[in-house]
Amino acid sequence: MASISAEKLYKVFGRRPQRGVDALENGATRADLRKQGLTPAVIDASFDVTDGEIFVVMGLSGSGKSTLIRMVNGLLEPTSGSVSIDGDDVTRLGGEKLRAVRRDKVSMVFQHFALLPHRTVGENAAYALVISGVNRSEREQRASRALEMVGLGGWGGSMPGELSGGMRQRVGLARALASGTDIMLMDEAFSALDPLIRRDMQDQLIELQQELGKTILFITHDLNEAMRLGDRIAMMRDGRIEQIGTAEEILNDPVNNYVAEFVQDVDRTRVLTAANIMEPPVAVLGAEQGPQTAHKLMREHQTSVLPVLRRDRTLAGLVHEHDVAGAVRDSSEMRVQPADQVGTVPQDAHLVDLFASATEHPLLVVLDERDRVVGVIPRVTLLAALHTGPSEGGGPGATSETTTTGDLQPTGGAA
Template identity: 60%
Template structure:
């Protein structure tokens, strides 16, 4: 079961919002509604988030991403649609029941820290537990552990104004972690930080995620941040989700020109993996290497390759072996079986342009791989 599911969510502000939803369902656009005095902030948003996944919602200002996030925990009531959390319809809960879910199962990390200046770092980190009515000794114990996870051990008695911006954001993250919530909602949480501190916070989040396996919805306007953090990414424009996929999906096969425009300045070599750009091994069988060896079997390909890599190896690691040999880099599975090849020409081509249907990867069926390996 998905941990979180958005089911055809709409949020319309202004007069007769339900009528506006019907018009949108009938094909009306945002501009038509705006002329009538209503604003469609989110239009027919549907997606699911699996347990332990970082799901990133990316879009420019006004795209609807923050409004969408606030519907996920009930801070905003959808005009239409449902939000399911562990199978429970949050939109059907009473206000009291919804507050209970928010206080214990869903935590939020804001863009602007939202720390209490008159409370110590420890007291700020323990605030969510205080709201839950947890006894002081227990909440201080859990807050101390959360601060240690966030890299703030030893700062418990400090005041927020004694901390740097990055450290203050760590306190906000620790406060969310202290409640041991199943779902973290992070709204532009790093966008107010300087670039170096921002990258440090991204590293911190990824390290924590590797240990805690939280389910996270992360809002950002920065595609590089989205691609670095997201297991899956939803791109929003004018209230609509225009594409959902992995970083590789969005970079290699953008859904439209709008999405493609975002990817122009992305360092493709650090986002794409060998598995995303590899060719079917069959495409090199029967060819001759510079040394005169004809590649007839999978083992021939492996022997001729200047290096072997796993499917999740970043493309940047393929440059050196490709530059020293005319043969392609071999991509292998966990058992060492050949599953793909990255020739030099293909590597250069996929770094320069989005893949076309002619250059898209055709996955090699498992049975075919076994047959090739058996014939080595």
């Protein structure tokens, strides 16, 4: 269990900063404070990062992200408010205790990772462990495992000068991993990398996260990066957190015009997933059920196609209206389109990856990780999902109609 909790955090730079906090609480603006020579970098920020979550703080340059993460890390003392790590209020801890929390629980990865030039890559990766007094053989072992995890297996004996920029940044990540802390704080850790390498690192971080279950506070000024990585995202502007939510919540339900305008150009097809836009099937047929039941369900629910589900909710196939009608008329076997000829998609697939399938199949069937049917996506819904959103759908606050997440109701069993 590793968690971070920030409550009503303020950081005001300048002389007698508490005056600034008081003024802000009484409605003063940033401009008012500047006139007094004060810079409010973080204003009334509250959030919780839960165990095993990637929580992204996203904001333009100067919005207060680094100041925020440095207060979490204990590098900066808040002017007001508190930060707890696993329930310990780090803003009240001093000296040795604070150092112990930072050493044992938190590691940090920066944008420009400074490697010690005369030490090997392995020694660099193990560096945090030298400081915490881990013996040499364990250091080497943990560093080489960490290097392996970030794709630098075999590079431990090389010198930093032999590495590219992307590889050096990986060493920074390896150092954080080798330290074995449950919490990783990452301040623009990928921002200096070329787009392709950056994407690679993002994928790797997601993979590592799934494997290791770290609690990650990740800072970026790049919205696409935020949407790709964040289980939840805090949108920050001028020192304040404007909104906290999943990528989908922020896209479909921005709290104000600032957030709405910020996200309007996001490529929705790379953010939204099948689960985000799927609908519960209007009706499903049990695998044991025959054409009479299928016919009745189709009439009742005004649908021309029904998924056929086995008892364990996996997909047996689809039945189509003409086959059902034929079977009823001739009292014959009903043709079922077998599951391997149906367009099925995993629920976490991004919309961009559904189009190829949707051109062949008018109805996509959405499966969970155990291949159980959790919803369907008619082709028209997929197309509509590209065009709905706050910028066109009635302004900020309008909830998209395409985000049905209702339970799958088996209606076939009752017939």
